[in-house]
Amino acid sequence: MPILELRDITKIFPGVRANDGVSLRLERGEIVALLGENGAGKSTLMNVVYGLMAPDGGEVFVDGAQVHIKTPRDAIALGIGMVHQHFMLVQTLTVTENIILGHEPSRFGVIDLVSARSKVSDLSTRYGLKVDPDERVADLSVGMQQRVEILKALFQGARILILDEPTAVLTPQEVRELFGVVRSLVAEGLSVVLITHKLDEVMGVADRVVVMRDGRVVGETTPAETDQVGLARMMVGRDVVLSVDKAPSKPGETVLEVRDLAVLDDRRLEALRCISLVVRAGEVVGIAGVDGNGQRELVEAIVGLRKPTSGSISLRGKDITHAAPHATIHAGVSHVPEDRQRRGLVLEFDLAENLVLGDQSDAPYASAGIMHGRVIDETARERIADYDVRTPSIRVLAGNLSGGNQQKLVLAREMGRDPDLLVAAQPTRGLDVGAIEFVHRRILAERDSGKAILLVSMELDEIMSLSDRILVMYEGRVAAELSSEEADAERIGYFMTGGSNKDGAPLQKPATTVAEGGAS
Amino acid sequence: MWLSFFTPDLFASAIRMATPLALAAIGGTICERSGVVNIALEGMMLVGAFFGVVVTLATNNVLLGVGAAIVAGVLLSAIHAFASVTLRMDQVVSGTALNILALGLTGFLMEVIYGHPGATNGIQHIIGPVFNFPTGGTGVLATIWTWIDQIVFSYTPIVYLAIIIAIVAQWAMFHTRWGLRLRALGEHPRAADTVGIRVQAGRYSAVLISGALAGLAGANLTLEQVGVYSDNMTSGRGFIALAANIFGRWTPAGSYLASLLFGFAEALEIRMQSFQSVIHVPVQFFLALPYVLVVIVLAGFMGRAVGPAAVGKPYEKE
Numbered sequence: 001m002p003i004l005e006l007r008d009i010t011k012i013f014p015g016v017r018a019n020d021g022v023s024l025r026l027e028r029g030e031i032v033a034l035l036g037e038n039g040a041g042k043s044t045l046m047n048v049v050y051g052l053m054a055p056d057g058g059e060v061f062v063d064g065a066q067v068h069i070k071t072p073r074d075a076i077a078l079g080i081g082m083v084h085q086h087f088m089l090v091q092t093l094t095v096t097e098n099i100i101l102g103h104e105p106s107r108f109g110v111i112d113l114v115s116a117r118s119k120v121s122d123l124s125t126r127y128g129l130k131v132d133p134d135e136r137v138a139d140l141s142v143g144m145q146q147r148v149e150i151l152k153a154l155f156q157g158a159r160i161l162i163l164d165e166p167t168a169v170l171t172p173q174e175v176r177e178l179f180g181v182v183r184s185l186v187a188e189g190l191s192v193v194l195i196t197h198k199l200d201e202v203m204g205v206a207d208r209v210v211v212m213r214d215g216r217v218v219g220e221t222t223p224a225e226t227d228q229v230g231l232a233r234m235m236v237g238r239d240v241v242l243s244v245d246k247a248p249s250k251p252g253e254t255v256l257e258v259r260d261l262a263v264l265d266d267r268r269l270e271a272l273r274c275i276s277l278v279v280r281a282g283e284v285v286g287i288a289g290v291d292g293n294g295q296r297e298l299v300e301a302i303v304g305l306r307k308p309t310s311g312s313i314s315l316r317g318k319d320i321t322h323a324a325p326h327a328t329i330h331a332g333v334s335h336v337p338e339d340r341q342r343r344g345l346v347l348e349f350d351l352a353e354n355l356v357l358g359d360q361s362d363a364p365y366a367s368a369g370i371m372h373g374r375v376i377d378e379t380a381r382e383r384i385a386d387y388d389v390r391t392p393s394i395r396v397l398a399g400n401l402s403g404g405n406q407q408k409l410v411l412a413r414e415m416g417r418d419p420d421l422l423v424a425a426q427p428t429r430g431l432d433v434g435a436i437e438f439v440h441r442r443i444l445a446e447r448d449s450g451k452a453i454l455l456v457s458m459e460l461d462e463i464m465s466l467s468d469r470i471l472v473m474y475e476g477r478v479a480a481e482l483s484s485e486e487a488d489a490e491r492i493g494y495f496m497t498g499g500s501n502k503d504g505a506p507l508q509k510p511a512t513t514v515a516e517g518g519a520s
Numbered sequence: 521m522w523l524s525f526f527t528p529d530l531f532a533s534a535i536r537m538a539t540p541l542a543l544a545a546i547g548g549t550i551c552e553r554s555g556v557v558n559i560a561l562e563g564m565m566l567v568g569a570f571f572g573v574v575v576t577l578a579t580n581n582v583l584l585g586v587g588a589a590i591v592a593g594v595l596l597s598a599i600h601a602f603a604s605v606t607l608r609m610d611q612v613v614s615g616t617a618l619n620i621l622a623l624g625l626t627g628f629l630m631e632v633i634y635g636h637p638g639a640t641n642g643i644q645h646i647i648g649p650v651f652n653f654p655t656g657g658t659g660v661l662a663t664i665w666t667w668i669d670q671i672v673f674s675y676t677p678i679v680y681l682a683i684i685i686a687i688v689a690q691w692a693m694f695h696t697r698w699g700l701r702l703r704a705l706g707e708h709p710r711a712a713d714t715v716g717i718r719v720q721a722g723r724y725s726a727v728l729i730s731g732a733l734a735g736l737a738g739a740n741l742t743l744e745q746v747g748v749y750s751d752n753m754t755s756g757r758g759f760i761a762l763a764a765n766i767f768g769r770w771t772p773a774g775s776y777l778a779s780l781l782f783g784f785a786e787a788l789e790i791r792m793q794s795f796q797s798v799i800h801v802p803v804q805f806f807l808a809l810p811y812v813l814v815v816i817v818l819a820g821f822m823g824r825a826v827g828p829a830a831v832g833k834p835y836e837k838e
Binding site for chain 2: 050052071072073076082084087088089090091092093097098100101102103104106109110111113152156
């Protein structure tokens with residue numbers, strides 16, 4: 001008897017059938033991966049199971065008995081726990097307070113903190129989820145916060161654990177630890193539903209894979225019966241090229257030159273220390289590094305969002321060190337920001353308005369301070385068609401697009417103004433394979449048309465497959481420069497973690513450090 | 521001169537003046553901790569003060585008057601809860617509307633009931649001090665006793681009640697299930713929802729509690745301090761209470777202590793007025809003192825105040 005069974009779940013949002021007769025079965029002690037692109041309806045389905053959304057049709061069975069889950073409280077009482085993609089933790093409360101919230105051990109309303117804390121540390125040792133029960137959640141790393149979420153579900157007595165995109169925010173190391181934890185949970189008798197769109201995770205950890213597309217289940221398989229290419233085909237509905245084919249680069253003249261740049265971060269600490277780099281026309285320069293080693297500040301300094309304390313930035317020989325963002329746009333710099341929802345788009349504006357942001361006061365979109373709606377709309381339609389943004393109309397608000405379409409919209413605007421330099425920060429973060437493929441092809445097409453491209457990414461695979469040269473950043477410096485031929489994950493990883501800098505000597509000559517790195 | 525300026529009565533007066541501020545401020549703290557902004561504290565105090573007098577005059581029972589003040593505050597806060605929690609209205613707009621409503625309603629009913637504008641009739645006996653120990657005599661011991669009697673034993677019941685409420689609310693907010701859930705509601709209502717806490721119900725109860733406390737603050741003003749209701753007699757105390765809540769960093773004890781500071785400014789204001797012949801400063805200066813202090817404290821000494829993350833944001837389930 002399956003521990004959880006869903007039959008013909010249907011959930012209709014205005015205009016969309018988010019779930020269309022979805023059935024799913026979860027056996028005891030099993031890890032089922034629910035695979036699908038963003039917007040396929042995976043999270044909706046699990047929100048129905050957890051009582052956060054009321055289904056428009058279908059039945060849910062737990063231990064063979066039909067149940068009606070109307071609120072999360074019902075779900076918890078049935079032993080269903082969920083770790084949400086965006087953590088449901090109260091930042092100002094401690095680990096223990098977050099875990100017991102809603103199920104506080106108490107006498108006459110007074111919380112028994114001593115027994116609460118000891119229960120939390122019992123669970124934490126039993127499942128190998130080490131965490132300090134008295135720490136404030138706001139002070140924890142993302143990986144630790146996820147442990148707290150899992151502990152919370154266990155504390156509530158979960159037998160069925162739903163993990164919604166659990167690896168989206170984790171480092172590779174944390175992903176490995178998480179899957180170790182998941183396996184030990186299953187060994188203890190729990191059953192797990194893993195929502196994901198990452199193929200390698202599915203192959204690595206799942207017992208069975210259920211693939212969803214457009215609100216329907218389109219297939220079921222096991223990792224043994226298929227491979228990543230096969231899974232991608234089921235998920236997207238067509239063949240997907242997972243590896244990037246690219247012609248050798250033909251670098252031209254220097255476009256971007258950064259010299260001895262020093263920049264402070266928001267806490268007024270030194271984020272960049274005398275960094276120098278060059279990007280030439282027709283090449284992709286990739287910046288690799290662990291998040292927080294100055295990548296963000298470098299990008300912001302180049303596009304004019306952050307004032308350098310010393311050094312210079314020039315574009316085709318023209319000094320733009322202290323240029324404001326509008327001036328850098330005019331000079332020929334386009335910017336795909338890492339957070340498309342906060343900096344890339346105005347979510348409350350429609351697509352046409354978003355597509356002229358930055359150029360809104362210039363010809364041909366405006367003259368004498370008055371915007372020309374017809375020109376703007378025509379351009380918008382062209383760019384939307386060109387970049388395959390899936391939308392019923394240009395009047396749709398940007399906030400209503402899926403993540404992939406939002407990113408295409410940003411690219412359409414930034415490339416549409418025909419820049420000399422494209423600075424792309426995390427251009428595929430949170431996108432599914434289909435959209436990633438599109439963004440990658442577009443970036444390489446721009447390179448081949450002679451644009452200079454500076455690519456910042458935390459995804460090593462992305463850096464390695466797109467870049468012609470790779471700079472590894474560590475603590476605000478370039479720790480190493482590698483050509484695409486000599487770069488492999490191990491070598492980049494070595495420099496990312498400060499590899500060649502053990503003796504504290506500054507790295508002046510990247511070439512020699514490469515040799516040291518390779519030797520050790 | 522200084523000896524007659526800093527008398528024990530000045531400090532006792534500070535605590536008395538702090539009481540309505542503190543009660544409303546603690547109400548504001550509880551309300552905002554649940555995620556609802558309550559700028560209608562002023563109006564809730566006002567209806568409390570007014571209906572306290574009306575019911576006392578009608579029944580000749582001051583206890584019923586206090587009860588009526590609390591009920592009036594709760595009823596007004598129920599409108600605020602309905603507007604901001606159920607209808608998900610902008611909480612500042614709702615609060616402003618209620619302040620205007622309270623002012624208009626009390627002014628209107630005053631004329632209807634008593635036939636003259638400006639003030640109600642006075643109640644016969646205001647609520648007296650709880651203790652009444654003999655004082656007097658000469659010598660050091662007598663002086664010390666006078667100070668103790670004035671600062672510790674000279675107050676009316678609601679003054680003591682406010683201190684008890686501050687202590688109990690402070691403890692409850694950080695040691696009980698109610699307090700933990702309240703804090704979660706204002707920080708991350710969705711997280712509370714996903715662990716089975718009823719967000720709307722929790723917010724309703726917090727708003728109603730703030731109404732009860734603000735109503736009680738109004739009762740303290742009319743039934744313990746003045747004995748008569750005059751038009752707009754709170755004169756911004758509800759807003760000073762909000763400032764005290766912020767200065768007290770959204771904790772009941774902090775709210776009380778911040779109210780003490782503002783209460784002391786008010787006591788100082790009154791005391792200085794009686795020294796006008798000596799100090800030679802226009803009386804308007806003294807009147808402005810508590811408000812100026814609020815501005816200085818909030819703008820100058822406070823640093824960045826971080827309130828509950830979700831305060832002011834209506835919660836929607838899907």
